[in-house]
Amino acid sequence: EEWKERGAAVATRQEVDQNGRPVSKIVKKGVNDFHFGRTLGEGSYSTVLAATDRQIHREYAVKVLDKRHIIKEKKVKYVNIEKDALNRLTEHPGIVRLYYTFQDERSLYFVLDLANGGELLGHLKKMGTFDEECTRFYGAQMLDSIAYMHSKGIIHRDLKPENVLLDEQMHTKITDFGTAKILDIRSAGGTGTDGPGSGDPMDGAEQERAVSFVGTAEYVSPELLTDKNACKASDLWAFGCILYQLLAGRPPFKASNEYQTFQKIVALDYRFPDNFPAVAKDLIERLLVLDPSKRLPIEHIKAHSFFEGIQWGKGLWKQKAPRLR
Ligand SMILES: Nc1ncnc2c1ncn2[C@@H]1O[C@H](COP(=O)(O)OP(=O)(O)OP(=O)(O)O)[C@@H](O)[C@H]1O
Ligand SMILES: O=C(O)C[C@H](Cc1nc2cc(Cl)cc(Cl)c2[nH]1)c1ccc(Cl)cc1
Numbered sequence: 001e002e003w004k005e006r007g008a009a010v011a012t013r014q015e016v017d018q019n020g021r022p023v024s025k026i027v028k029k030g031v032n033d034f035h036f037g038r039t040l041g042e043g044s045y046s047t048v049l050a051a052t053d054r055q056i057h058r059e060y061a062v063k064v065l066d067k068r069h070i071i072k073e074k075k076v077k078y079v080n081i082e083k084d085a086l087n088r089l090t091e092h093p094g095i096v097r098l099y100y101t102f103q104d105e106r107s108l109y110f111v112l113d114l115a116n117g118g119e120l121l122g123h124l125k126k127m128g129t130f131d132e133e134c135t136r137f138y139g140a141q142m143l144d145s146i147a148y149m150h151s152k153g154i155i156h157r158d159l160k161p162e163n164v165l166l167d168e169q170m171h172t173k174i175t176d177f178g179t180a181k182i183l184d185i186r187s188a189g190g191t192g193t194d195g196p197g198s199g200d201p202m203d204g205a206e207q208e209r210a211v212s213f214v215g216t217a218e219y220v221s222p223e224l225l226t227d228k229n230a231c232k233a234s235d236l237w238a239f240g241c242i243l244y245q246l247l248a249g250r251p252p253f254k255a256s257n258e259y260q261t262f263q264k265i266v267a268l269d270y271r272f273p274d275n276f277p278a279v280a281k282d283l284i285e286r287l288l289v290l291d292p293s294k295r296l297p298i299e300h301i302k303a304h305s306f307f308e309g310i311q312w313g314k315g316l317w318k319q320k321a322p323r324l325r
Pocket of ligand 2: 067068070071075076077079080083101102103108109110
């Protein structure tokens, strides 16, 4: 047909049917359906461009990956995990939404929500530290998004301020799911923080393969360093590190090299600055716990007095973001 000549590709759009079951709707979107604009940023294997859909005049972020580069760098697995993880996470305002994927002879394309408020890390660097009100708001949005991804059986495994983007309204959009762990359907259920390696029993070989990925040193959980297994509670460890960093202006575990950072983590060797707010300190102490099964579960985190006054659920995503100060 005509759309084949235009170099377009069959793309699938993730939607849910009337019973709430995810369905891949076939829509014929391709490169020629978009007008590509400015470069938003570069990754190791990707370029992200702003692009406008010619039919509906809507702007997106399109992540373009060079096929040859992906294959040469052995990143095929990560690209397909990013696609599969994002396709399960289509119903939450705090997660970058994937609208279409397609490919042409040279590249792969992810058509994503455009988050043009920059990265949370950039704003934190500019401010030095966040005050408690901003930390509470951004912490609550991140926690709400983590609860949702865990309920869909997705462990992010590399949560950090660089991977929290901000949109026009300065609301959070978590991105970068290429290193996520997708639990099989059986264990996707609860939002609780199951034990290490929860849900999908792995054989030795798979165990080895799973170990190939370790997140970013400052946010890596102790269980990933000792028994090589990430679990939902590993994301809560990273969440504790992020809360600490928003208030202190630096992550809790930071040394001059990765190995020394890892030593601090497994020894739980960190200190709070003197003027660190007491209620936040109490919460963080219940997250930065070596034993993942002893970390505060998400429902208890939401009930912690640090988040007093937060309206969980839709209200959290409708309210105005506090001015960063
Ligand atoms: N949806 C988006 N909206 C706006 N900017 C984005 C979006 N996704 C990514 N970017 C920006 O584009 C840049 C590249 O992002 P990308 O996810 O492709 O690579 P990365 O994960 O940052 O790098 P690496 O692959 O080395 O980890 C980043 O600086 C990011 O801030
Ligand atoms: O699942 C699909 O829809 C089909 C493909 C799967 C896929 N085809 C690939 C070809 C190459 Cl060369 C590299 C990767 Cl990572 C590839 N992944 C696809 C297309 C586009 C994107 Cl962004 C991801 C995966």
